[in-house]
Amino acid sequence: MTTTIGTIFDLTVKKYPNKEALYDVRRNVRYTYKEWDEQVNRLANALQKEGVHKGDRVSTFMFNTEELGTAFFACAKMGAVFNPINFRLTSEEVAFILSDAAPKVVIFEKALEPVISAIASRFKHCSFWFIDTETPAYAASYKEKVAAASTEEIQIDVHENDLYAFIYTSGTTGRPKGVMHSHRNMVDQSVLCIASQKLEKEDVGLVTAPMFHCAELHCAFLPRINAGAKNVILHQFNPKAILSLIEKEKITKFFAAPTMWNMLLQEDLSGYDLSSLKLGLYGAAPMAPSLVNALHDRLGISLVQAYGMTEMGPAITFLSEGDQLRKAGSAGQAAINHDIRVVRTRDDGPSNPDDVVPAGETGEIIVKGPCMMLGYYNREEATENAMYKGWYHSGDIGYLDDEGYLYVNDRVDDMIISGGENIYPREVEDLLHSHPGVLDVAIVGQPDDRWGETVTAFVVKKDLNMTEQELDAFCKNSASLANYKRPRKYIFCDALPRNASGKIQKFVLRKQLEELFTKES
DSSP states (O other): OOOOHHHHHHHHHHHOTTSEEEEETTTTEEEEHHHHHHHHHHHHHHHHHTTOOTTOEEEEEOSSOHHHHHHHHHHHHHTOEEEEOOTTOOHHHHHHHHHHHOOSEEEEOGGGHHHHHTTGGGOTTOEEEEOSSSOOTTSEEHHHHHHTSOOSOOOOOOOTTSEEEEEEOOOSSSSOOEEEEEHHHHHHHHHHHHHHHTOOTTOEEEEOSOTTSHHHIIIIIHHHHHHTOEEEEOSSOOHHHHHHHHHHHTOOEEEOOHHHHHHHHTSOOTTSOOTTOOEEEEOSSOOOHHHHHHHHHHHOOEEEEEEEOGGGSSEEEEEOGGGTTTTTTOOBEEOTTOEEEEEOOOSSSSOOTTOBOOTTOOEEEEEEOTTOOSEETTOHHHHHHHTGGGOEEEEEEEEEOTTSOEEEEEEGGGOEEETTEEEOHHHHHHHHHTSTTEEEEEEEEEEETTTEEEEEEEEEESSTTOOHHHHHHHHHTOTTSOGGGSOSEEEEOSOOOBOTTSOBOHHHHHHHHHHHHHHHO
């Protein structure tokens, strides 16, 4: 037997057929593993009847739903390539992915129907399946297709090195690329995440981060199933709904970005019994020590951080509970069977994996491990650069300390050079995050004729009365920030643009800054 995502599911069904496997909150549907397996088999048979064969693509365009999870495993069982699409994308952005991936079937939901209806006529090769009622004329009913299909196990030979998915990068730098992963990649990722979270069959996990993104899908959803645990699927992130579900469903563990954890703490927690919650997994950014302490004090939970990128599955490091404060700001140590180096950057091509910098010195973070992507779909040159000499070149700048803990400063593209000095936005952001009136912050460089670039802060207020002068005085009086790193402009906004994993899209902010600069001049 070869180990694939499909066999992970089948083995869990065999061990725990009558155990509750999932609860879809939106539809109020509960399945045991045996009942869910029947749905997965029905969908696999329906897709095969539609003409989907091994290697063909199946796209999903949904918020968090049982149907997305069912499609995930149906594709895995039949060897189809799973392609979950970011529900935040516009019609033209979705059209780009559909053109690139060329799926045979696109499964979508009512809330996103206007996005699909604007482009469906351009994709004659696609069959569109609608999961809700009142199916549009250009689509077929998912429920009817599935209901008419057999529950028999589909007989297709799928190997662990077969292509499992196209996961499109979430666009911190612009146009997405289709990351290709094999089944074996994600089986290994699943085992890493089971160990890091100490997952057991008794656990009840909440799915609240986007399932289309590999952080939720590969680090939380799949590992829970591999461990025989239960998944509670929440359609969209909603702090009050999360608190209610923790109490009602006895949630023990879930993943969220630091900004999502912070939003939970803005709610009144006194009316909920949250005693079942034991562990929080977080990623996309380090967590400020003040937030770590607040989560410990108010929720009484342990914390584990995962750092990584879509191309690696995603997790390449973990910061354990015991290191949250001792190594505050760190992304943790290399995951099992992963090798991480920090190497000198080059202007004329990819960094040399052998040009390793000493501990404490910054450079580009590169990594090698069993979860590395097969490459970018239809992007040969990008693949060669990213996987130069067998190492994935992350484009992130950071350093390793003398104990092997990784610290991520910033993206190479985000570093600010002012007056010939390198400024890493992260250190300015960390200081401003410590101000009690700041809810969220992002630092970008603004072009400047004299200095090359100056520092600009985009700030979301917690205290609505806070002023630019107050923040400037706070930075000037700080012993931890050199004066040349101090922001010269503060722009207050309602929210920061983030991708699916919670990372700030600084290219969007730079565009906003450019437009603002053009208006002012």
